[in-house]
Amino acid sequence: MLLVSFTSTGIAEYRENIEWLRSLTEAKRVAQESGKPMLIFVTSAGCRYCAQMKQTTLGDPGLVEEVNETFVPAYLDAGQNADVVRSLGIQAFPTTLLATPDGKVREMVRGYVGVDALRKRMRDLRGN
Numbered sequence: 206m207l208l209v210s211f212t213s214t215g216i217a218e219y220r221e222n223i224e225w226l227r228s229l230t231e232a233k234r235v236a237q238e239s240g241k242p243m244l245i246f247v248t249s250a251g252c253r254y255c256a257q258m259k260q261t262t263l264g265d266p267g268l269v270e271e272v273n274e275t276f277v278p279a280y281l282d283a284g285q286n287a288d289v290v291r292s293l294g295i296q297a298f299p300t301t302l303l304a305t306p307d308g309k310v311r312e313m314v315r316g317y318v319g320v321d322a323l324r325k326r327m328r329d330l331r332g333n
Contacts (some may be wrong), residue, residue, distance in 0.1 A: 223263055223272050225280035229289055232279035236306040242330050245278040245302040247295050249283040254317040255299040264314045275331060277306075303330045 226232045229245065231324055236243045246263065248255040262268065272278050283290045283298060293302070293310070303312040303326055318326075 206327060221266070221269065223269050223278045225278050227280055229279055229281060229286070232277050235309050236277040236304070236308070237278060240325075241275060241277050241307050242306055242311075242327075243279060243302070243304040243308070244272055245279045245281060245304065245325065247281045247286075247290060247293075247298065247300040247302070252298045258299050258317050261324055262318060262320050268320050268324060271324065271327065276327065280321065281332040305330075 225246075227236065232245065235241075246258075248259070255329055257300075281289060283295070289305075292311075297315045299317065301314045301318055301323065302310050303314075304310045312326055314326065316325075
């Protein structure tokens with residue numbers, strides 16, 4: 206299933222991937238302004254389970270749609286964001302953080318997470 210949205214010009218845009226922000230600072234700003242919670246995916250180069258999760262869980266069309274519509278998604282590479290990753294206490298990869306719009310981490314999930322488990326956690330955070 207492809208996601209379709211219409212721009213102001215009326216031309217359809219297809220969104221097959223999560224629209225990741227690559228800065229945690231930017232994600233926090235957008236979350237505060239929009240009132241949406243954050244989904245923060247922390248990965249590391251050469252991480253087999255990170256690659257698997259990107260292809261399966263984070264590539265699932267239904268999950269992609271739900272994340273893009275109801276969360277502010279942030280993607281952090283541990284090598285490029287070492288200080289941030291360290292400050293969050295992350296030592297295993299992948300790690301998925303679910304945070305409120307004001308930046309409070311409500312859940313830190315270490316390791317691979319399947320589609321259904323991640324969707325449940327996302328909905329629990331949103332209260333539905």
